[in-house]
Amino acid sequence: MLWFKNAFSAVIGFLRRADAGGTQNEVSKRRIMLFWGMLFLLLAALFGRISWLMFWSAGDLVSKSNDRILRTATELQERGVIYDRNGEMLAHSVPMRAVVIHAKSFHDYHENRKLDKEATIKELCELLRADCQSLSKKLREPRNRHVTVARQVDPQLADYIKSLKIDGVYVNPELRRYYPTAERNAHIIGMTNIDGAGIEGLERQYNDYLLSSPGKVRRIKDSRGNVIENLGVVKEGKEANDLVLSIDERLQSVAYKTLKYHAEINKATSASLVLIDAWTGEILSMVNYPSYNPNSRESYAPYRARNRAVTDTYEPGSTTKPLVAVIALGKGVTTWNEVFDTLPFQVQGKQIKDSHYMASGNLFEILKYSSNVGMARIALRMDPRDIVKGLESFGYGSRTNIEFSGENTGRLPHRKRWSNIEKATLGYGYGITVTPLQVAQAYSVLANHGIKKPLSILKVDKAPEGVRVAREKDVDLVLKSLEAVVEGGGTGTQAMITGYRVGGKTGTAKVAVAGGYGNDYVGTFAGIAPMSNPRFALVVVINEPHAGKFYGGAVAGPVFSDVMKRCLELYNIPPDDLNPDGTLKTPAQKKKDIANKKRH
Known part of the structure; x- marks a missing residue:
């Protein structure tokens, strides 16, 4: 030690000066005594210093040493995988670097x-496509100890940057959310932000459930940040x-492709589709x-990100007539x-x-040919509060139990006084607003012969118990008219x-626009299949088509046909329009069968 060397030199110098006077024997004795005396003092001082370091300053020294080599690292916060009902990954995390x-x-x-x-800054910015001017400015500011150059960097590029061995440049692990099905499931699953927190859809709704609780690990690291030894877990995390x-x-996949095609050929501003398994209450599509691609932030826009099936409302029109x-x-x-009597008539001047012209008809024919006049006459006989209460039992006017972010309740009128025109139009679906999901739920009740089951966006292991909201015999009669x-x-x-x-x-x-109704239409088809044993309810909504056709049967009916057909095939539903020899019945044969059913 330097201080010991200096002290020893001082002692030797002192002894030499002591040799200047006195006899040789006296000098020798004095020299020896002074030498051992000074050596004793030096050893005592050394022992005292060591004792001080070992017993009184040990904690402080160990703490300073640990500050240089020991680190408590927080484990990377992971996010759970989202699967479809058959185990296909819809959202998972991939390793990236910062x-x-x-x-x-x-x-x-x-x-x-x-x-x-x-030059180094420029090279890094070119590799990482970062702003050189901004990075240089941040590095010049004294208060910035750590400056992030880029996040979500490809691991191979990050490994190359690490191989350059530039002191002060570090590569940290992080995760990026990836959505293999892209825009097809974007409105359901949503997406996360760059920090891995859910900001849209189910990613937001189940954010805490999907996220892990990171643990803490004690490690020894060298001056370059390399791990030398793991000392153990400080805090256990949650998977x-x-x-x-x-x-x-x-x-x-089929539903999105079909809906997009028909929305585009009909020049519609938007479109929605909901398919429900009425037996279990599960939303299959x-x-x-x-839509938008959650993997590409450039395609994100609020109007594209809206889950219109649950956030947008419209007047359902004739799809309310069966209810x-x-x-x-x-x-x-x-x-x-x-x-x-189904001839035109006036109510309060309207x-x-x-x-479709129709002079008269029973309830079967009123539904078959979608007569506004017939339903208005029926509605005028009823207390409108009974209609509103009945529609509420089918799910109108309230959120479903799924609790989607931004889900709309729609609107059912609750008045003390009703005008006759309000009563009449209520019979054919005007004066109320609903979401496509609510319509699909209502038709799943019809498919269940009047039993309402709670909807679910999560796979269920066992079909839940339902609540009867309508008499089975009444629903079964209406189902016959829907098939017609x-x-x-x-x-x-x-x-x-x-x-x-199918029906x-x-x-x-x-x-509806401010002060009345505009020139645009909403075309809807709500249907059930197979009618021999009703199970699936499907609703298609085409909003504001501008290609010439606007009736629900023309713009939404073909979508229903294509998607429901694929659904019945995938779920192995056997065809029911078969002749005794196993061949499919022709349209003429089917019409004849329906006519025979009607006569009987």
């Missing part, structure tokens, strides 16, 4: 080696949870157009065989008429599926 500069180490490295710092959806990606019919039958205000809408020459013939009995209802409603 490039960070420790400003002081970076500056010292270049100054000690007399290297061009700006991330996976999410299994009710969505069937096979159907989702939910798609919207337009009102069930309510009317349940209240006993009409019978299945009663014949109504004319109610049909798009498609296959009996009604308004929904374009929804027909070869080999299967449904068209809806064509004007778009």
Whole structure:
């Protein structure tokens, strides 16, 4: 030690000066005594210093040493995988890197080696496509100890940067969320931000469930940040949870492709589709157009990111007629065989008429040919509060139990006084607003013969118990009329599926604007299949088509046909329109069968 060497030299110098006077013997004795005396003092001082360091300053020294080599590292926060009902990955995390500069180490490295710092910054910026001017400015600011150059960097590029061995430049691990199905499931799954927190869709709704709770690990690191030894776990973390959806990606792919095609050829501003397994309440498919790619932030825009199936409302029009019919039958205000005058008539100065001429008809024919006049006459007989209450039991006017972010309740009128025109139009779906999801839920109740089951976006292991909201015999009579809408020459013939009995209802409603209604329409088809054993409910909404066609049967019916056909095939539903020899019945044979059923 330097202080000991200096002290020893001082002692020797002192002894030499002592030799200047006195006899030789006296000098020798004095020299020896002084030498051993000084040596004793030196050893005592050394022992005292060692004792001080060992016993009184040990804690402080160990702490300073640990500050240089020991680190408590927080484990990378992981995020669970999102699967479809068949185990296909819809969202998972992939390893990426973040490039960070420790400003002081970076500056010292270049100054000690007399290297061009700006050239290094330029090279890093070119590799990482970063802003050189901004990075240089941040590195010059004294308060910036760590400066992030780039995040979500490809691991191979990050490894190359690490191989350059530039002091102060570090590569840290991080994760990036990846969505293999891109825009097909964007509105359901949503996306995360750059820090891995959910900001849209189910990623946001189940954010805490999907995220892990990171643990803490104690490690020894060298001056370059390399791990020398793991000392153990300081805090245990919680593993991330996976999410299994009710969505069937096979159907989702067909549904999105079909909906997008028909929305574009009809020049629609937007479109939505919802498919429900009525037996379990599971949502098998939910798609919207337009959509966005959550893997590419450039395609993100608020109007594209909206899950229109749950956030957008519209007047459902004629798709409400079967529900009102069930309510009317349940209240006993009409019978299945009663014949109504369906010629145009006026209510409070406003004319109610049909798009298809019809002089008279019973409830079966009113639904088959979608008569506004017939339904208005039925509604005028009823207490409108009974209609509203009945629609509420089908799910209108309230959120579903799924609790989607931004889900709209729609609107049902609750008035003390009703005008006759308000009563009349309520019978054919005007004066109320609903979401496509609510319509799909209502038709799943019809498919279940009047039993309402809770909806689920997560896969269920066991079908939940339902609640009866309508009499089975009333619903079954209405189901017969819905089949005639498609296959009996009604308004929904374009929804027909070869080999299967299907039923449904068209809806064509004007778009409400300030002060009344505009010139645009919403075309809807809501249907059920197979009618021999109803299971699936599918709703298609085409909003504001501008290519010439706007009726629900024309713009939404073909979408229903294509998607429902694929659904029945994937779920191995056997065709039910078969002749005894196993061949499919022709349209003429099917019409004859329906006519025979009607007579009997």
